[in-house]
Amino acid sequence: MKRVFTLVFITLVVIAPATMTFMASTSDYIVMEARTPENGNWSIERIMIQAETEGIILRITSTDVVHSIEIPDFEISVELVPGEVMFVELPPMPQGLYSFFCHIPCSPLHLDMKGIIEAL
Numbered sequence: 001m002k003r004v005f006t007l008v009f010i011t012l013v014v015i016a017p018a019t020m021t022f023m024a025s026t027s028d029y030i031v032m033e034a035r036t037p038e039n040g041n042w043s044i045e046r047i048m049i050q051a052e053t054e055g056i057i058l059r060i061t062s063t064d065v066v067h068s069i070e071i072p073d074f075e076i077s078v079e080l081v082p083g084e085v086m087f088v089e090l091p092p093m094p095q096g097l098y099s100f101f102c103h104i105p106c107s108p109l110h111l112d113m114k115g116i117i118e119a120l
């Protein structure tokens with residue numbers, strides 16, 4: 001029993017504040033790069049966010065050719081031109097999985113350029 005109490009105490013007092021700090025800092029920008037699959041693909045292929053959170057912004061650059069990021073569930077479509085930095089604000093997302101992908105044929109493996117946003 002004492003061990004369980006200690007575990008709960010550590011979680012609430014030590015880990016939880018650290019987690020909140022982490023969430024706050026990642027809600028500023030999620031920095032990612034768009035690259036053809038041959039060059040390494042999306043630098044992040046699985047984005048985990050807290051459901052219903054406002055103000056989560058993706059900061060995206062293309063490091064090779066012109067790409068786009070499409071998030072069809074939220075009608076997001078943004079062209080990514082090499083050398084330009086694009087900021088994409090995500091709307092509050094209900095819990096669930098949402099796909100994102102590039103819709104500009106950018107390479108022979110273009111169809112592999114996809115990822116998932118997981119709202120927890």
Ligand SMILES: [Cu+2]
Nearest residue numbers: 102104106110
């Ligand atoms: Cu593409």
